[in-house]
Amino acid sequence: MKLSVATFLIGMLAASPLLAAETRCGWLQNPTPGNWWLDDADGTWTIMTQGAGTEPAGMELIPDISERDYVKTNGNYGYACACLSVETDKNEESITKILSFRQLALAKCENDGKLSAPQ
Known part of the structure; x- marks a missing residue:
């Protein structure tokens, strides 16, 4: 029985996507109440929107x-x-999910050629 359970668990882990932390740097925008997103070199990442009723775990870290x-x-x-x-x-x-937050000098993003100017 132990072998069956172990085989089952290994199979489940292999079949499910593993969440991995990513470091994303760019313009953190909060233009109006309840609206937050991050513009990085890969695009715009929605953190939360007003009226959606949810926020990601870790929002309190900002x-x-x-x-x-x-x-x-x-x-x-x-x-x-x-x-x-x-x-x-x-x-x-x-x-x-937000795992950590670090605010940088504006110049860091201003001098990053991969980032568009915030709007």
């Missing part, structure tokens, strides 16, 4: 980005340059 190097665009909202360790859903182009 502090008040306006306390560091930041561009104010709309009242108390704007964007910053950041690196996040995340899990993603590539099909949905969304961030499903």
